[in-house]
Amino acid sequence: MTNEIQSIFNRIAPVYDQLNDWLSLGQHRIWKEMAVKWSAVKPGDTALDLCCGSGDLALRLARRVGATGQVYGVDFSPNLLETASLRSQKQYPQPAIAWVEADVLNLPFEDNQFDAATMGYGLRNVKDIPRSLQELHRVLKPGAKAAILDFHRPSNPQLRAFQQLYLDSFVVPVANYLGLKEEYAYISPSLDRFPIGKEQIELAHQVGFAIATHYPIVNGMMGMLVVSKF
Ligand SMILES: C/C(=C\Cc1cc(O)c2ccccc2c1O)CCC[C@H](C)CCC[C@H](C)CCCC(C)C
Numbered sequence: 001m002t003n004e005i006q007s008i009f010n011r012i013a014p015v016y017d018q019l020n021d022w023l024s025l026g027q028h029r030i031w032k033e034m035a036v037k038w039s040a041v042k043p044g045d046t047a048l049d050l051c052c053g054s055g056d057l058a059l060r061l062a063r064r065v066g067a068t069g070q071v072y073g074v075d076f077s078p079n080l081l082e083t084a085s086l087r088s089q090k091q092y093p094q095p096a097i098a099w100v101e102a103d104v105l106n107l108p109f110e111d112n113q114f115d116a117a118t119m120g121y122g123l124r125n126v127k128d129i130p131r132s133l134q135e136l137h138r139v140l141k142p143g144a145k146a147a148i149l150d151f152h153r154p155s156n157p158q159l160r161a162f163q164q165l166y167l168d169s170f171v172v173p174v175a176n177y178l179g180l181k182e183e184y185a186y187i188s189p190s191l192d193r194f195p196i197g198k199e200q201i202e203l204a205h206q207v208g209f210a211i212a213t214h215y216p217i218v219n220g221m222m223g224m225l226v227v228s229k230f
């Protein structure tokens with residue numbers, strides 16, 4: 001399964017950023033900015049972006065930590081990391097970002113290292129959610145926060161039906177046009193398996209996060225889990 005997920009993301013890498021803009025009507029930028037803000041990252045921090053993909057969140061974190069801070073972006077897709085690295089090289093001044101190819105279930109970092117963290121659309125894709133939250137908890141400093149953005153299922157049946165229709169009748173056909181039907185058709189079943197907000201809070205508490213809050217966004221079609229370590 002891990003290799004399957006890795007190869008999905010390697011295949012979509014060339015069009016990933018463009019499709020996110022088209023399919024979310026540009027809205028994913030706002031949701032990602034909210035994640036950065038809710039991670040409470042500040043100038044001088046050492047910040048972590050898990051499942052960084054093409055680097056959207058890591059680049060935003062880098063703007064917040066500034067010249068005195070450092071950002072680490074971790075992902076297991078070499079193709080998306082290549083895009084991320086090219087994007088950061090094009091920026092001036094060069095952001096202080098280290099792109100790390102690794103599995104977020106086994107982070108190559110010491111305990112208590114990071115002041116803040118983000119994870120965008122990663123948690124739903126890992127094969128062991130509790131383990132990934134445990135690793136995040138381990139590497140955060142006491143007092144640090146993380147914001148975890150992902151799809152969510154709205155409790156309202158009409159909104160849920162709209163979300164399903166949007167995925168089946170807009171997202172998948174657009175991806176199909178680019179030869180990526182199966183890759184984008186994967187989103188819907190992955191969302192069906194994904195724990196809802198309350199369940200995410202419970203999992204976060206189980207791995208030791210002292211505070212865990214889930215905020216529905218876009219009428220519950222997306223969600224943000226914000227966790228704090230004490
Ligand atoms: C940035 C977004 C999704 C990233 C993403 C996550 C995955 O797990 C994938 C799996 C396989 C292939 C691709 C991805 C992937 O790109 C979020 C934005 C893109 C969404 C496809 C848009 C979905 C929007 C909501 C269902 C409805 C929002 C309505 C609003 C009025 C635009």
Ligand SMILES: C[S@@+](CC[C@H](N)C(=O)[O-])C[C@H]1O[C@@H](n2cnc3c(N)ncnc32)[C@H](O)[C@@H]1O
Pocket residue numbers: 005006009050051052053054055056057074075076077080102103104105119120121122125126127
């Ligand atoms: C939907 S993309 C999100 C990328 C980026 N965070 C964003 O918001 O645009 C999911 C990312 O998670 C990565 N990923 C999934 N499981 C992983 C794991 N176990 N370890 C490292 N990366 C993983 C994929 O390679 C992919 O880049």
